[in-house]
Amino acid sequence: MKTKIPIEELLRWRLARAEAEAPRPPRAARLLELARPWWEVWPEQFRSLVERLGQVQVGYGHAMAEPTQSRTARPVAALIVRAGEEFQASASVLYFSIEGRRLRLRLQIDPAHGRSDPAFEVTFIAAATSIPLFSSHATLSVENEYRLDAELPEEVAADWGEMKVTDRMPFRLILRADTNS
Amino acid sequence: MRFVWFWTFWHWSRESFREGSLLRRPLHGIGSHWDEWYLHEASENDRQAVKETGRTESTQRQFIAWIFLHWTREANWQRNRLTARFVLGQLAQVPPFNQWAAFKEYRTSYCLGGISAVVLAEGSPGEAGDVRQIEAIALPDDSGGGAPKVVPEGFQADSPQLDIPRRAAISLLSGKGFLVFLALWITGGRRPYPRWLSIVITLGWMGLAGLVIYLLRGPDPQARLFSFATVLVTLWAGLLLIALTVVISQSFRAWRAGKKWSSKLERSQLRLRMPGGLKLKGSSAGLPFCLNTLLSIYRVDPPAAHRSWLWQRFFRKLHSEAEAWAATGTVTPNASVKSVVLEPKFRACLQQVGITRILTPRQRDGNQRVIDRVTEALTAIRRKNIQATPVLTTSQLGFAADTRALRSYSCRHVAQAIMSMGDLSSRWQMGVNVLASVVSAAILIALPDLRSIIAPPPAPIPVTPSSPSPYYLWVSLNTEKPESFQVVLESKFWTNRRAVVKQYSGANASVRAEIRLQRVAHQTSFNEEDGTVWIERRRHFLTREFAPGERVGRYSLSYLSRLGYE
Numbered sequence: 134m135k136t137k138i139p140i141e142e143l144l145r146w147r148l149a150r151a152e153a154e155a156p157r158p159p160r161a162a163r164l165l166e167l168a169r170p171w172w173e174v175w176p177e178q179f180r181s182l183v184e185r186l187g188q189v190q191v192g193y194g195h196a197m198a199e200p201t202q203s204r205t206a207r208p209v210a211a212l213i214v215r216a217g218e219e220f221q222a223s224a225s226v227l228y229f230s231i232e233g234r235r236l237r238l239r240l241q242i243d244p245a246h247g248r249s250d251p252a253f254e255v256t257f258i259a260a261a262t263s264i265p266l267f268s269s270h271a272t273l274s275v276e277n278e279y280r281l282d283a284e285l286p287e288e289v290a291a292d293w294g295e296m297k298v299t300d301r302m303p304f305r306l307i308l309r310a311d312t313n314s
Numbered sequence: 315m316r317f318v319w320f321w322t323f324w325h326w327s328r329e330s331f332r333e334g335s336l337l338r339r340p341l342h343g344i345g346s347h348w349d350e351w352y353l354h355e356a357s358e359n360d361r362q363a364v365k366e367t368g369r370t371e372s373t374q375r376q377f378i379a380w381i382f383l384h385w386t387r388e389a390n391w392q393r394n395r396l397t398a399r400f401v402l403g404q405l406a407q408v409p410p411f412n413q414w415a416a417f418k419e420y421r422t423s424y425c426l427g428g429i430s431a432v433v434l435a436e437g438s439p440g441e442a443g444d445v446r447q448i449e450a451i452a453l454p455d456d457s458g459g460g461a462p463k464v465v466p467e468g469f470q471a472d473s474p475q476l477d478i479p480r481r482a483a484i485s486l487l488s489g490k491g492f493l494v495f496l497a498l499w500i501t502g503g504r505r506p507y508p509r510w511l512s513i514v515i516t517l518g519w520m521g522l523a524g525l526v527i528y529l530l531r532g533p534d535p536q537a538r539l540f541s542f543a544t545v546l547v548t549l550w551a552g553l554l555l556i557a558l559t560v561v562i563s564q565s566f567r568a569w570r571a572g573k574k575w576s577s578k579l580e581r582s583q584l585r586l587r588m589p590g591g592l593k594l595k596g597s598s599a600g601l602p603f604c605l606n607t608l609l610s611i612y613r614v615d616p617p618a619a620h621r622s623w624l625w626q627r628f629f630r631k632l633h634s635e636a637e638a639w640a641a642t643g644t645v646t647p648n649a650s651v652k653s654v655v656l657e658p659k660f661r662a663c664l665q666q667v668g669i670t671r672i673l674t675p676r677q678r679d680g681n682q683r684v685i686d687r688v689t690e691a692l693t694a695i696r697r698k699n700i701q702a703t704p705v706l707t708t709s710q711l712g713f714a715a716d717t718r719a720l721r722s723y724s725c726r727h728v729a730q731a732i733m734s735m736g737d738l739s740s741r742w743q744m745g746v747n748v749l750a751s752v753v754s755a756a757i758l759i760a761l762p763d764l765r766s767i768i769a770p771p772p773a774p775i776p777v778t779p780s781s782p783s784p785y786y787l788w789v790s791l792n793t794e795k796p797e798s799f800q801v802v803l804e805s806k807f808w809t810n811r812r813a814v815v816k817q818y819s820g821a822n823a824s825v826r827a828e829i830r831l832q833r834v835a836h837q838t839s840f841n842e843e844d845g846t847v848w849i850e851r852r853r854h855f856l857t858r859e860f861a862p863g864e865r866v867g868r869y870s871l872s873y874l875s876r877l878g879y880e
Contacts, residue, residue: 206337227343228350230335237354239346274349275407276467282354297334 171309172256172265182219183263186212186305189221207299210260211242211306215250224306227278229298234290238281239274242308249277253308260303271308317367317380319360323351324389341397341453342461342583345404352409364410374416378402394614396451399424400585403451422589424449428609429632430640430669431602432659433592440661445640445669448588448602450610455583467587471594479603480584482649486608486728488569488576491649495729496565499624502744503733505560506623516746518553522546522753529855539853539860543767550757557750567622574618575611584610598654601643601673604728605735609636628736639735640666641673649728653677660688664720673731676724685720756856763854770851771795773866778878779822789847789874790826791815800852800862801827805845805871806838814852845871 159167172179189210206225213220228239242249256268269283285293293303327340327347336347356364367373382398391397399420405411406420419425428449438444455461464476485491507515525546529535535542584607588599612619612629619626632639640663644652653675663669664685674680723734733739757764774793781788789801796815803811813827849867853860 225337227337227346228330228335230330237350239350275345275404278346280350280353298337299334 170256170265170268171254179265182212182214182307183258185219185221186210186258186307187263189223189305206241207301208243209240209302209304209306211308213242213250213253213308213310215310222308224308226298226302229296231285231290231294231296234285234287236269236281236283236285236290236293238283239278240271240281240306241278249273250308250310253279253310255279255281256307256309257304258307260305263305266304317363317377317385319356319363319367320377320381320385322360323348323356326351326355338461341391341401344401345408348405349408368410368414371415374414378416391454394452394454395616396424396426396610396614397453399426400451400453403587423447424451424587426451426613427637428606429602429636429673430666431588431599432640432642432662432672433588433590433594433599434658434662435590435592438658438662440658440665442662442665442667444659444662445666446588446590447637448586448599448606450603450606451585451587452579452582452607452610452614453585455581461583463582464584464586466594467585469588469590469592469594475594475597475600476584476586476603478597478647479600479645480579480607481647482600482604482645482728483607483611484576484579485647485649486604486732487572487579487611489648491727491729492569492572494649494727495732496568498729498733499738500561500565501747502740503624503738504627504740504743506564507560515553515556516742518549519746519750519753522549522553522757523749525549526753526756530858534861536861539767539863543764543855546757547764547768550754553750554754564622564624568624571618571622571625578614579607579611582611582614596654597644598642598659600645601651601675601728601731602641604645604649605632605641605673605731608732609633624736624738627738628732631736635735637668638670639673640669640671641731643673643675643725645728651675651725651727651731653680656680657684657688660685660720660722661692664689664692670719670721672720672722673734674722674724676726680722680724682722685722689720760856763856766795766798766851767853767855770863771798774799774849775867776847776849776869776874776877777824779824780875780878781828782822785831787829787831787847787871787874788822788824788826789813789815789829789849789869790824791849793825796825797854798852799827799866800850801829802848802850802862803829803845803871804848805834807834807840807842807844808832808871809834843870843872843875847871847874 166174189212206227208223208225211222211224213222223243224240225243226238226240228237230237250273252270252272254268255271257266258264259266266289267283267286269281271279271281274280296302324340327336327344330336330347331338331340336343338346340347352361352364367377381401385391385401386398402417402420403424406414406417411417412421426449428447430445430447432444433446434440434444455463462473464480466476482491486495505512525542529542529546586603586606609629609632612625612633616629616633619629640659642654642656642659644654646652656674656677656679659674660672663672723731725731725734771793774791777790777792779788779790787803791799793799793815796817799815801813801815803813809832811829811832813829815825815827817825818828847867847869848865849869850865851863853863
């Protein structure tokens, strides 16, 4: 029996075997389906969530006794969606930086709204029009704080380019912990 | 320059805050800012340098030491000694520091220690784990009032649960709470005397009390009365001066230090750390929150306490023995302590090694008897458990180690807790104060008497009016102190009489002594003008009148009876 097999032949054999065992590639239609954002895949669910998000009222009333030069976060209305449950919440934007079309954002969710999920899919909804802008993945950083790094659509990047962390945020958030449903 | 990468990060953080990318100031958000910088902003060189620093535990510790010794000073945080601990505590949560061995101790605490709170987990009957150590850090708050004044770490709480203990702490430093504390200290608090002086002062007050009793009940001191009165007044004035000087100076110093700390606390952000991730329900952690707040403000700048013996004694004791103390009780903004559930908390403390003293509100089920009962119940359970376990050896079991001493200190006000924790209460001093108050009250009442003994009023001379009746002799005197004089008639024709000088009002108003003239039964003289009138000093001490003193006037009866008529 021949025991010496060249390595190239062995690799070709392994490749052929892997190709034979690999699952069938998805069809183009399926690929297009997967690339579609969730709000297009489940428009009914999206509509209902946006409706609930619209009910979240957040904002500070400054009943100031004396003038201060305080630097406070402007709360952003948020809806936390977990498997089978939804919470109305508010989020504070702690860091907001846009370089080119790259958005880097850190936000803190009101800690009164239960446990800290390890990650969320964050959907940005235009505050004025309730139109979904984009979505991105946010991961837990420290103590109820999430970091997010996203490529912005061109027109959004142009609109938000000059924004500061203390400005009123022109978006609301849907935070989905369970992205399968 | 060492650890340039940290300066690079710090500079980025400050610039990002200045240009409006970061919401929180560089210090307050340091952990989060580092995470952002390290993930996205750090250059390859910076990462390499960080990696080099973290290579060994020794270099990691060098970085920690550098933060303590150099960075805090160069970044202008030297006025707050807790800043370095806060920075290390925050960095310890994020990569790569969360993997560094030297940061292990900072991951769960600030390594400061503090008074424990007894916060029962849901359904817990009182377990060792329910005793949770609280750490408080006061950081400079330069947010302009926008940031919350108290930030919970490791637990969740409603705003009043955190704010009320802070307000109580401010009250204790410079408000009504401080006045209660001072009142408690003045009435029964240890004084900053050396032991020998304390003994001398106590002996002094006892001596004074003895002298007062002697003057009231002892034999008439006769000529020594002046010496006794002088000693009494001098000693009393001396002791009172010492007591008042100490009380006033210590009160003033404590007030000044408290005022300074209070304004510092108002300008600070307080971070309270309690492990367990609990959502706090109820307000029984208010007392430990309040005491830890006080401790944190001391730890910011310990030398500031040197100016006040009172605060220094309390804070030093608290700082060194905090880990032996647990506390429970609801506090109000004016620092009163309200009752809470106690029995399961005693049970928890008895099972927690290291807790030997507990502060509780003053309530019926908070006394030592309840603790003893819970201790006995716990011992019985342990005994039962041990006996149920098969024992292979025949040796005797000893249960002495099972029962630990837990002493409870009950209080109605946080000021009482301060007195207990600072070991400021002194029954001896309270006894001395009571004695001093009684003696002082007696001396104050007797002060006019003592004055007339030590500095007698000038000798009076007889003036008009004289008696309009031949049966009476009036000796009117020009004195404003009638109670200090009396008049004596010595005659061979008239009965010898002694009369006190009084103020008379009416038609012939004057200060005078009135003597009724009465012939003696066996006269040795037939001259009805025979007689001498003496003016004598009277000497009193409270209710006692001593033997007459010096004779300060001698007048003939004929002169006095004609005074004003010729």
